Amino acid sequence: MKSVKILGAGPAGLAAAINLSQNGYNVDIFERNLDVGNNINGNLQGLENWSGDQDVIEEFKKMNIKTNFHCEPFNNLRITNSKENWDFSCERPAFYVLKRGTDNNSLDQGLKKQALDNGVNIRFGETAPISDVDIVATGGDPKFKFAVGKGISFETEHKNVAVGLVNNYHAFKGYSYLLVSNGFGCIATVLFEGFQDLNKYFKRTLDEFQSNFDLDEKYPHKFSGYGSFSNQIMKREDQILIGEIAGFQDLLWGFGIRNAVKSGFIASKSILDGKECKDYYKIAENYFKPKLNSSIVNRFIWEKFASNNYSIILNRIYNSNDPLKYLNSFHNFNFLQKLIYPFALFYMKYRYPNLKL
Ligand SMILES: Cc1cc2nc3c(=O)[nH]c(=O)nc-3n(C[C@H](O)[C@H](O)[C@H](O)COP(=O)(O)OP(=O)(O)OC[C@H]3O[C@@H](n4cnc5c(N)ncnc54)[C@H](O)[C@@H]3O)c2cc1C
Known part of the structure; x- marks a missing residue:
């Protein structure tokens, strides 16, 4: 054998x-x-x-x-920048929540x-x-670390919910999220810069979610990691x-x-x-x-068009006929991405000098 x-x-x-x-x-x-x-x-x-x-x-x-x-399966997802909300309701699952x-x-x-x-x-x-x-x-x-994350997971009686929080006060250049699935929840912050400030941003994230959702977290425990x-x-x-x-x-x-x-x-x-x-x-x-080249362009766009706490990008996705289809087109190196790629690569090499790009 x-x-x-x-x-x-x-x-x-x-x-x-x-x-x-x-x-x-x-x-x-x-x-x-x-x-x-x-x-x-x-x-x-x-x-x-x-x-x-x-x-x-x-x-x-x-x-x-x-x-x-x-x-x-989660078809519904709220993205918020704390001032505006985008409530996505997709015809098919936007993502599946796993433990x-x-x-x-x-x-x-x-x-x-x-x-x-x-x-x-x-x-x-x-x-x-x-x-x-x-x-x-x-x-x-x-x-080749590009992001760090920190969070807590817990048991809760809160109903299922998925919320992404994007603004530079809660996660500079990154994002935070709250997920609850079947009595199990997690709150986390992911940063793409200023890793030394992760605790500060995570604390702000925790305060934000705890004050807006009645989570009553039981048996919380911490996790962290990097990508x-x-x-x-x-x-x-x-x-x-x-x-x-x-x-x-x-x-x-x-x-x-x-x-x-x-x-x-x-x-x-x-x-x-x-x-x-x-x-x-x-x-x-x-x-x-x-896919990898696409994600270089996507991060470049995300960081360069971050004005008004990402509302330009989020409006664009929200107002498309089919948000998942729209996102899909940005994960397979479309024509526009190929045009932007040389500039994105140049910027990303300077922005993430430790990465092999
Ligand atoms: C906080 C956090 C949140 C994330 N959230 C998401 C998410 O929501 N969605 C998503 O798609 N991805 C997410 N990711 C990324 C995802 O977890 C990873 O991309 C994925 O797990 C990578 O799988 P892998 O098998 O390559 O490596 P890993 O899952 O890291 O597995 C590697 C395994 O190899 C073992 N190992 C390492 N070195 C050795 C060695 N020398 N000898 C023997 N064993 C070894 C490790 O113990 C480990 O079990 C997240 C990551 C983090 C850190």
Whole structure:
């Protein structure tokens, strides 16, 4: 039997493992923590449903990923800058709310179960030298950090709600959000600059949401983390890099789960098809490069047209016939983005000197 070794049991590594093991491969995953989801424990995350051509859950099914985890569709979302509100009500889910971490119904635990059911051997509390594995799926690289986030998650009796808060008082150049799904809530702030002030912005965010929503948070606990990005896809000659360690992230808002799972699937398929590492990188480049380049342009636009607390951009999205379709066109390197790209790249290289762009 052919065997594959994977480093890291996040969504990317587990998606690759599930597909390889289903097709007769003997898969070992080295996970340095004692369980999956330990490093991102207990927060709610959004699985965005606008960057691809089909519903993300349908896409997961086609990639042999079952939804055996909490996955609540949200068609409605309020974006506010504290002065104006934009109430989006979409015909199809704008995103699905997932739990991350070690709770039974989290994405991480669901993927772990699917992998274990297929016979994957997850070696918890172990690591391995990169040169000894076939696939590297170790998540963000601090050298290429572009955003930091901090939040609390809690239990609540408040009804389901999703609110994005965008203004420079609550999250300079970033955003904050409140999500409540099925009795579980989370409030977080994400910053793209001035990381040292994260506590200050998070405190303001917390005050804002607590004074506007009767959340009565029970069992609150803190989480934090960072996102890393590169549009020069990270490569090694003899190893396949997938997920965030390869640079597959979204520089605009930091939605990385969809890319992580997709890259795990592409990696498994190229191994199953008997392709070499360099062929995987070609396929990955064709798929991801337009999305990564788009997100450089999107962040440039977001920061440059931030006047009136993003109301120009938000009005544009809100007044489009179909906001999800409109957003989709900005995630696939459209004609306008290609024109703006050289200026955006020039600006972003100066703005984020640590990133490999
Ligand atoms: C606060 C926060 C909020 C976020 N919100 C969203 C959101 O709402 N929507 C969204 O789409 N994305 C969100 N993201 C991004 C998303 O979590 C990541 O993009 C995604 O988890 C990346 O998946 P991955 O498999 O590449 O890496 P990870 O999920 O980071 O998994 C990597 C795994 O590898 C293990 N590992 C690392 N190094 C080693 C080693 N040397 N040996 C063995 N094991 C190792 C780690 O312990 C970990 O389990 C958020 C991120 C943060 C920090």
